Amino acid sequence: MAENHPPPDSPVLPQTFDGAKQIRFQCRKGIACWNACCSNIDISLTPYDILRLKHRFGISSGEFLQKYTVPYEMERDSIAGVKLRPVENGTACQFMTPEGCSVYEDRPTACRYYPVALLSLRRQDESTDRDSYALVRETHCLGHNEPRPITVDDYRKEQGLVEYDELARGWRQLVLKKKSSGPTIGKPSVRSRQLFFMACYDIDRFRPFVASDGFNDLYDLPPETLEKILGDDTELMLFGFRFLMQVLFGDESISMRHEAVEQRRLRHQAKAQRMEIEAAERRAAERDGMYENPDE
Numbered sequence: 001m002a003e004n005h006p007p008p009d010s011p012v013l014p015q016t017f018d019g020a021k022q023i024r025f026q027c028r029k030g031i032a033c034w035n036a037c038c039s040n041i042d043i044s045l046t047p048y049d050i051l052r053l054k055h056r057f058g059i060s061s062g063e064f065l066q067k068y069t070v071p072y073e074m075e076r077d078s079i080a081g082v083k084l085r086p087v088e089n090g091t092a093c094q095f096m097t098p099e100g101c102s103v104y105e106d107r108p109t110a111c112r113y114y115p116v117a118l119l120s121l122r123r124q125d126e127s128t129d130r131d132s133y134a135l136v137r138e139t140h141c142l143g144h145n146e147p148r149p150i151t152v153d154d155y156r157k158e159q160g161l162v163e164y165d166e167l168a169r170g171w172r173q174l175v176l177k178k179k180s181s182g183p184t185i186g187k188p189s190v191r192s193r194q195l196f197f198m199a200c201y202d203i204d205r206f207r208p209f210v211a212s213d214g215f216n217d218l219y220d221l222p223p224e225t226l227e228k229i230l231g232d233d234t235e236l237m238l239f240g241f242r243f244l245m246q247v248l249f250g251d252e253s254i255s256m257r258h259e260a261v262e263q264r265r266l267r268h269q270a271k272a273q274r275m276e277i278e279a280a281e282r283r284a285a286e287r288d289g290m291y292e293n294p295d296e
């Protein structure tokens with residue numbers, strides 16, 4: 001699923017449109033190209049896709065990530081994304097069966113959208129409707145020849161995408177914000193990349209992080225909020241988006257304990273000073289010839 005304008009050699013057609021656009025498409029059992037689209041996959045997952053699939057299998061997010069996904073960089077030196085891992089030594093989806101998708105009720109967003117590409121989604125805080133889509137036309141897909149007209153809005157409803165898009169909105173905003181911040185903000189630190197990965201994709205590792213004393217010393221969450229977040233994966237995921245918006249972009253929506261923040265700032269300052277002193281001492285020692293060069 002594309003989220004930006006397609007490159008010139010992409011099967012995504014250049015015309016973009018809104019949800020009222022009528023397309024002609026139907027995918028149905030018995031069609032001659034059955035499973036062709038699932039035989040050669042490139043499926044990016046949203047955090048909600050991962051939740052749905054890991055619940056389906058009754059496994060932890062860590063197990064799901066390890067068995068069924070590969071990480072990738074959405075942009076060079078930028079934030080991480082996660083894709084479905086194809087079958088060993090092949091390109092087909094691990095969930096494909098002769099009867100079709102074996103995880104159909106929980107299939108990922110990109111599979112639901114196909115052959116529509118979501119180019120951008122209206123921000124929640126914007127009143128104007130800017131959702132924009134394009135059509136993906138690949139020669140192997142015969143669904144475009146089926147005589148069924150349907151608007152994109154109805155197609156999204158039919159495919160259960162209203163809920164999926166709503167629950168991925170915070171994540172998309174984070175991704176777009178990072179992409180649009182560009183090189184001026186620079187390469188995110190290793191820690192922020194790890195936080196992003198954990199909060200977005202590895203929810204079962206994010207939960208103990210949120211439950212930890214260290215986190216609660218810093219963030220002032222009412223006990224009932226904490227209980228709600230820790231007891232429900234979807235709530236925890238949505239909280240994770242807010243947390244990342246705050247940590248990565250300073251968009252403060254979670255109250256902090258300012259005394260603890262100040263103490264942490266002082267600790268970091270002291271550490272930075274210590275490191276600076278040690279580096280200066282090392283430079284002075286080198287200057288004074290105290291470090292012997294083994295080649296001499």
Ligand code: SF4
Binds near residue numbers: 041104107
């Ligand atoms: S998850 Fe299902 S629909 Fe998506 S690529 Fe795999 S088999 Fe196809």
Ligand code: SF4
Binds near residue numbers: 034
């Ligand atoms: S019609 Fe398109 S989406 Fe449906 S099985 Fe064929 S290739 Fe896949």
